[in-house]
Amino acid sequence: MREFSLPARYTVPAEGGLPELLRANAARHPHTAVIARQRDGGWQDLTATEFLAEVRAVAKGLLRSGVRPGDRVGLLSRTRYEWTLLDFAIWSVGAVTVPVYETSSAEQIAWNLGDSGAVAVVVETPEHLATVEGLRDQLPELTRRWCLEPASGPGAVELLTAAGAPISDGELDSATATVGPDSPATIVYTSGTTGRPKGCVLSHRAFLAVCGNVVPALAPLFRTGESSVLLFLPLAHIFARIVQVAAALAPIRLGLVPNVAQLTDDLASFRPTIVLGVPRVFEKVYNSARATAVQGGKGPIFDRAAATAVAYSRALDAPGGPGLGLRLRHRLFDRLVYRKLRAVLGGRATHAISGGAPLGERLGHFFRGIGFTVLEGYGLTESCAPTAFNPWDAPRIGTVGRPLPGSAIRIAEDGEILLHGEHLFTEYWNDPAATAEVLRDGWFHTGDLGDLDADGYLSLTGRAKEILVTAGGKNVAPAVLEDRIRAHALVAECMVVGEGRPFVGALLTVDDDFLPRWAAQRGLADLDRSELLAHPALLAALDEAVSSANEAVSRAESVRSFRVLPGQFTEQSGHLTPSMKLKRQAVTRDYATEIEAIYT
Incomplete structure (x- = not known):
């Protein structure tokens, strides 16, 4: 048994929680830009003072609506400025954020909001709102619903800001004072690769312990007034969420964009000093x-x-x-x-x-x-x-x-x-x-x-839980092979198989973005996708990827045969989680015929 530890570089305060980060920033760096939102094709910076004011205005609206300390509030949206605004507003009333991926199915939304006992939810689009409305019978505790971009009328932020006007600063401060380091900050539902997602309860202490130690350890990357980070990963995932909090703790300038479709343009316009990615x-x-x-x-x-x-x-x-x-x-x-x-x-x-x-x-x-x-x-x-x-x-x-x-x-x-x-x-x-x-x-x-x-x-x-044991008794760790095969430009996803089988095999999917380029470079642009997937040149290229991966393992662990699947693993197909992890049981079930073909 081996163990290693490092001394702490930060002590979590005995009182308060994440809302205190914004108060501290407004006191120490009142005129420093801490967050930026996209407006009219450009970026609008908000200072620490301005951001705190917007958070408090929305928090007052939540309080006026009846959200109380300890209540769970769902947040279903792509990554955007309002996500971070609402997250801190929810914390400011002592409530608990329940993030939901904006790609979630109705069943997943019902589980996350129902299991957590959410009393309110903010969604992004009218389509999201319609889905939630259709679940009302399953979610009796969910009595408050707001939409960021409704089909008509003011959005959630405007409605909450207006509703909260009668709430005094003292009333909000009393709600915020209920937050301590061990208060729950969020319930994040795990990917559910092996069954029902579990609600992971994370406290304010957990966020502060991570960010309070990461920021000084990476001090040259978190220079207040100089550094900036562009966030495009889903904030429903804890990886992006912790970067949001680290940016607030430092503080450094945080930009948020909803997806990677325009990422090159967003990187060019925002010009971050740190990039977060997978x-x-x-x-x-x-x-x-x-x-x-x-x-x-x-x-x-x-x-x-x-x-x-x-x-x-x-x-x-x-x-x-x-x-x-x-x-x-x-x-x-x-x-x-x-x-x-x-x-x-x-x-x-x-x-x-x-x-x-x-x-x-x-x-x-x-x-x-x-x-x-x-x-x-x-x-x-x-x-x-x-x-x-x-x-x-x-x-x-x-x-x-x-x-x-x-x-x-x-x-x-x-x-x-x-x-x-x-x-x-x-x-x-x-x-x-x-x-x-x-x-x-x-x-x-x-x-x-x-x-x-x-x-x-x-x-x-x-x-x-993913270790395969072949018929010959050899233990095989799929990740070693999968990561190396997936590094090839043509490969979108890879799943290694072989449990109880005589040798190790693999299922491969081809990257739809790269395939047309590859075909054009080889004079194969006139072929349709099905013809390309069966073309000897493509199979030879994939065989090279597999052979390269096999160099990292013993012969008993190497992939001896593979099959190319007609489509890709996606969240919509039920084969990937929202954080892009393989649902191995689902793939094994749905492609049982293809797996059997590897061995026959």
């Missing part, structure tokens, strides 16, 4: 850049530049650093290639924070080599997002970093990762049995497998 975002940046280079006849130059970036990054970790020849090549490619790539990411960002899945060593070294270091971290909903992250000045690529200061990571005898600290969740809502199963003696049993090196850097090796 591995798929960074994979697409790399793959799109390479495809553009190939299309313009500059593929060989890009490939040499990429190889130089990887070599340069690796050399940074070696004694003596990069040699003279490598430094000269790196300088040349910086002028030809790297600067253009950094410009795509806004031009000012030197670092990104990545989580949700492993990025892979090659991409990690590539991005650091172009002057854009991706700091990988690791966490779960139950740990209020990051429980480990790479230091800005000593990242160890291929690992997910060291423990959050003030916390501890332990590797059990069977390789399971155990966590301890103030950042852990309190309980699963209404589910004491499930809580007792994973919270034992103050340690959270994650179900993930990993290893700690002598310096406390954590490496992930798989998930205990």
Whole structure:
């Protein structure tokens, strides 16, 4: 059993909670821009004083409507300024936010709002409102509903602001005073990859312990008045939510956009100094850049530049650093290639924070080599997002970093990762049995497998519940293979199979965005999608991806055969969670014929 911990760099206050962050900012940095909203194609900055005033105005409306301390309030919307505004307003009346993905089905919405006992909900669109209205019989406690963008009339923010006008500052302050560090801040429902989503209760203490320790540990990235972060991941997910709070605690300028469709334009206009993303975002940046280079006849130059970036990054970790020849090549490619790539990411960002899945060593070294270091971290909903992250000045690529200061990571005898600290969740809502199963003696049993090196850097090796055991008795961790196969530009998703089978196989889906480019470059643009998926050239390219992944494992663990599926795994098809995790049981059920074909 191995264990590693770091001393805390922040002490959670004995009183108060997250609303105090906004009061402190208004007192210390009254004229500093802390948040920006999109207006008329541009950005409108709000100072700490202005943002606090808007939050309090909406909070008074919630109070006037009957929302009381401890009540649960649903929030169903894409990432946008109003999401953060409402989150802090809900906290300011002592209530508890229940985030719901805007892509959720009626059944999922009913479960999240019903199980939590939500008394009110704010939705984004008339379609969302119609869905909630259709669930009224199932949600008797849900008596208040507002819409941010109604078909007609004022929206939720305007209605709440107007309704709250009669509420005095003293009345609101009394409600805010009910919030303590151990008060529930939110109930976040887990992805539900293996059954009904569980409501994970996170306290104000958990958020403050995480952000209060992350911000000083990454101090050069959180410079008040200079740094900024653009948030485009769903705020219903804890990863984006913690960045929202970290930006408020620092404070730094926070921008919010609803999706990645216009991400390049949003990065160019907002020009963040930090980018938050998941591995798929960074994979697409790399793959799109390479495809553009190939299309313009500059593929060989890009490939040499990429190889130089990887070599340069690796050399940074070696004694003596990069040699003279490598430094000269790196300088040349910086002028030809790297600067253009950094410009795509806004031009000012030197670092990104990545989580949700492993990025892979090659991409990690590539991005650091172009002057854009991706700091990988690791966490779960139950740990209020990051429980480990790479230091800005000593990242160890291929690992997910060291423990959050003030916390501890332990590797059990069977390789399971155990966590301890103030950042852990309190309980699963209404589910004491499930809580007792994973919270034992103050340690959270994650179900993930990993290893700690002598310096406390954590490496992930798989998930205990996902380990496959072949007919030959070989234990196989799917994540190792899946992450490497998925890194190929043509691959959208991959699921490794082989439980009880004679060898390991895989189901692959093809990236619809990249496939037309790939086909055009090979003179196959006239073929339809079904013909492309069966074309020998595409199957050969996918076979190369699988062969490359197999280099990371033993022959007994390697993928011997694969099948290409006609469509993609999506949330709508029921094969991905809102946070883009595979629902393995659903895929196994729905593609049983294709899996059987691998072995026959």
